[in-house]
């Protein structure tokens with residue numbers, strides 16, 4: 001499992017990651033994504049290194065996962081190299097079967113930065129170096145880092161990443177904004193392209209990538225991309241047209257050739273409804289009913305976000321109480337749109353319904 005991404009890079013294939021997303025990405029979400037896009041690598045939402053070493057309960061609830069999610073990457077945050085190393089030892093226990101560990105040097109949230117966690121490590125090179133080094137000594141798993149261009153433009157990205165490379169980081173993901181910019185402003189990839197020329201570990205870029213045609217424009221010489229929010233309503237955003245000729249890929253997923261238009265996959269209504277049902281079923285396998293209903297609601301509406309013609313079902317989807325109830329609603333949609341199930345809503349092929357609702 002170690003360095004498994006190398007195989008892909010050796011075949012000249014770019015690496016594609018599902019970004020870590022606190023409050024969104026759990027086992028069910030990852031399975032929903034991998035069902036359609038088995039080639040992607042999933043990174044978990046961030047967990048506190050501190051909590052992991054103090055609560056076996058947390059480790060036992062977040063580290064076990066299904067085979068479908070493999071190879072799974074676990075992201076942790078913190079500030080103390082020794083605590084990171086101890087957390088790495090727990091994550092590396094063979095029973096959890098985790099593929100590698102990612103360190104969050106990304107988070108710009110005030111409370112995280114004020115306590116010297118997350119993106120604050122960008123201004124604390126020595127600690128960042130010690131964290132990676134201690135973890136490397138504590139685990140056989142590869143260590144990667146997710147970070148930003150800099151904290152406030154006063155740091156040198158190339159020097160910072162070279163430090164991490166010297167401490168044995170195996171891969172870095174760079175988000176095209178500074179911590180001060182947080183979520184705003186124009187994302188700039190120029191410095192990331194420049195970084196690639198100066199380090200030998202794989203460099204992944206992240207921010208505002210929406211689909212294959214978009215990432216082909218941005219990835220250039222970089223080793224891959226990481227994509228987050230675009231997958232909220234579109235698990236198909238990770239797939240690309242040339243994969244149609246990849247037998248291995250076709251065997252593991254189901255996509256219809258005719259749904260690729262200008263390199264972008266446009267799922268049919270039937271595929272979208274199936275994806276929603278799968279997600280709901282997987283979530284109930286891992287969460288108790290009350291929690292399940294609170295969580296699935298936000299996902300269900302995201303899947304239908306761009307389709308005004310289903311607005312009358314939205315209200316019911318955001319109040320669904322059980323998987324059976326969700327299935328009933330989906331069944332009603334299927335019945336009402338029975339003639340349109342093989343049409344592609346994202347191309348407005350079901351326009352006439354809009355007028356009737």
Ligand SMILES: Cc1cc2nc3c(=O)[nH]c(=O)nc-3n(C[C@H](O)[C@H](O)[C@H](O)COP(=O)(O)O)c2cc1C
Nearest residue numbers: 019020021022045046106146207208209227228229
């Ligand atoms: C709700 C939410 C939660 C996030 N949680 C994390 C996290 O736990 N760890 C992390 O490194 N990044 C986190 N991020 C940042 C994303 O991983 C990603 O870097 C960001 O959304 C930009 O990528 P995108 O434009 O493809 O969405 C989060 C972002 C959002 C919107």
